[in-house]
Every structure is written in C-alpha cells, then in structure tokens.
Amino acid sequence: MSREIPPFGLRMPDNLKQGLKRLAEERRRSMNAQIVTMLESGLAAEKVASGQN
Template identity: 45%
Template structure:
C-alpha cells in the first residue's frame, strides 16, 4: 500500500485488538493488512451489495 493512501485512526476495544493481532499473526500479515482484507470481504464492491448495506430496513 502506498504511503500516500489516506490514514484512519480508530479506537478498538482491547479484546478485539487482541483477536485482530492473533488473526494477523496467523495469516502472516500486518494488522493494517489484516484489517484491509477483512473490510474488503465485508464490503463487496458490486452495486447489489452496496444497496443492501446503505438501504435502511423497512
């Protein structure tokens, strides 16, 4: 990832941070890379998925 990519500071509960660290270690990734992989899986790029995420339930 280029150093010119925008940065995002977040606060995580300590138990979640530990889980993230364990997952990153198990996958031989940095925590940043692990977060990116998880977010890309959770937020697909296709329009149908975007509509499902952004449209409030009725």
Template identity: 50%
Template sequence: MTDSTPKQEPPYGLRMPPDLKARVKAAAEANNRSMNAEIVSRLEETFLAESFATTGKSADNLADIDDLAEKLVALIMEKGLIPPTRER
C-alpha cells in the same frame, strides 16, 4: 523524472476495544500480514458480502470472471482439449 514510489494514504487513527485489537493482531499474524492489511481485507470482504447479499452477485468482479471464463473456453477449444460446442 517521475516518482514511481507508491503513494501512501495518510494514517487513520482507529480506536477499538483491547480484546478486539488482540483478535485482529492474532488474525493478522496467522495470515502473515499487518494489522492494517488484516482490517482492510476484512472490511473489503464485508462490503463484498453485503453487495452479494443485496444484489445476488458481486458487481465488482462478475464481468471480469465472465470475461476470463470466455477466454478460458476459447483457449481450451484452441488447444483441442474439448470439441467446439454451440454458441453460449
């Protein structure tokens, strides 16, 4: 039998100035998430923005977005909502 419970990362002690901690706490409450989730979200956004700034695109999601756009166009054409156009 396999254990289907998600594995948790070991805790990471993070020291920060009290005023920054208060700002993180307030943002977490405003976004209805834990302080940890708020910190992780903001770090991910920072790295994504950094990637975009250096490459001009978000490499992590660009292929997925392009694939979804192609599927959406095909579905719209299949449903007859717009006439077929020339190849992309």
C-alpha cells in the same frame, strides 16, 4: 499497501484488537493489511446480500 494513503485513527475494544493481531500474525499480515482485507470482504458480502453489483 501504499504509503501515500493518509493514516486513519481507529479506536476499538482491546479484545477485538488482540483478536485482529492474532489473526494477522497467523496470516503473516500486518494488522492494517488484515483489517483492510476483512473490510473488503465484508463490503463485498454486503453488496451480494443487497443485490448490488
């Protein structure tokens, strides 16, 4: 992940944060990398579901 990207604050429920932290640790990723990976996957799935290329 590039350090040139400005920080983005995000508030989330503590239980969601703890789940992301646990998943990131299992995958040996930072929480940021895990969130980005999940968002990319989710956006790709949305494009497929809506028929976009």
